[in-house]
Amino acid sequence: MQDCIYTAAESVERSGLKGLPLFKACQDSFFQKMAKRALTQKHSKGKILFLHGDEARYFYFIQKGLVRLFRETLDGSQVTVDILPAGQVLALRTIFEDDLYPYSAEIVENAEITSYPLSYLKDEIQTNNTLALNMLSSMSRCKRRKEQEIEHREIQNAPQRIGCFLLRLIPQNKEGPVTIHLPYDKTLVAARLGMQPETFSRALSKLKRETGIKIKGATIELDTVQQLVQFSCAACSSEFPCKDLQQREF
Amino acid sequence: MQDCIYTAAESVERSGLKGLPLFKACQDSFFQKMAKRALTQKHSKGKILFLHGDEARYFYFIQKGLVRLFRETLDGSQVTVDILPAGQVLALRTIFEDDLYPYSAEIVENAEITSYPLSYLKDEIQTNNTLALNMLSSMSRCKRRKEQEIEHREIQNAPQRIGCFLLRLIPQNKEGPVTIHLPYDKTLVAARLGMQPETFSRALSKLKRETGIKIKGATIELDTVQQLVQFSCAACSSEFPCKDLQQREF
Incomplete structure (x- = not known):
């Protein structure tokens, strides 16, 4: 099961990307551009969305379901990095990571997920300094959380x-x-x-x-x-x- | 021992801040402004540079020595976050953390450390998008390292x-x-x-x-x-x- 269930025009309304604090500094023109390439798909439990080290072209917004982020070691052990519910974005930071996914993502509860081209985000952040500053705040919070986990x-x-x-x-x-x-x-x-x-x-x-x-x-x-x-x-x-x-x- | 050993004018030459990849997008005017408020001091082993939760006014560049970053729990245990040698900066991300230091810093080997006002960095990053993007790359690498530690x-x-x-x-x-x-x-x-x-x-x-x-x-x-x-x-x-x-x- 991996069907496109909304057209691009519907996705921009349903996606919720516009409602995220991270993107509050973005103009309508950015969301409209994104919407043209947005694709919402259903994914069944067990599906791998992308693998650690794969070339990264998209970031994702979880409309429904659960996604497990994980890494695998050379000797085959798996480590769960996070489990993300609906309303979360993933793989955004890929644009700062040599355009490779920094973890693998697996659907762990039947999901609806919208993908957006990372290249558009990359273009936007080159000129939208407030978006860059919002991302810095967000990433700083994430880093603090990782330090707390350690x-x-x-x-x-x-x-x-x-x-x-x-x-x-x-x-x-x-x-x-x-x-x-x-x-x-x-x-x-x-x-x-x-x-x-x-x-x-x-x-x-x-x-x-x-x-x-x-x-x-x-x-x-x-x-x-x-x-x-x-x-x-x-x-x-x-x-x-x-x-x-x-x-x-x- | 906590003496100012260089004047501000000398600090800009000796600091090495200008040589850091993070600041390569900054103009001479930024470094000159920083130099006017830079202060290089000697600190003996055992000195606490700042405490977790203190109001943050400065970030630091380690000229010599070693600095241990740590946090303390309510029941008195200490956790070492990192140990930084000469050539490293610390407390930069404070500007994204409610202006409070996110850890404590202790001198663990006699050190020479230059302090710079965070307010100047905050001003610069508001208008210098390349600096913001360099910081995002740097913070993304740091976050990956923390995930690897976990x-x-x-x-x-x-x-x-x-x-x-x-x-x-x-x-x-x-x-x-x-x-x-x-x-x-x-x-x-x-x-x-x-x-x-x-x-x-x-x-x-x-x-x-x-x-x-x-x-x-x-x-x-x-x-x-x-x-x-x-x-x-x-x-x-x-x-x-x-x-x-x-x-x-x-």
């Missing part, structure tokens, strides 16, 4: 890291009881956190015991956010709520 | 990670026997790799046994680079030599 892998234990993952799903300044729905299945959450499924399962049970949170399938209930903040954020150099909860990948 | 912490064992650290010290395309000098003492190498000193020591011995490299104090001898490449790069998604060996922090 920090957590160094000093947080597995239950604390799951606690941090859950806290990131809660709206900022939320008070009182909270219900969290996992955004994807536990195997993917484990992969995103770089844990084996059995490690994840044991760590989740420990998190439940130590914090008193309630877990029913993919739903987690907290009496208060503080249950997790006290447990996870004590072993972190950032204060809750984190500042980097906006755009995910780049 | 990957290595997930799938490489400690000896493989030390092997990778050593490979990064070897000039690209080097053939035949190689002698590597550790750029700083082993305690700092361990901190940079997020290992306890005893873990590092055991892993270094294992690396020696498994690859046949020779270690004498801070000097490491290889018959050929392949000894380490086969051992470390098999568990990595990038091929040797890595593309991100240029500018370190941002």
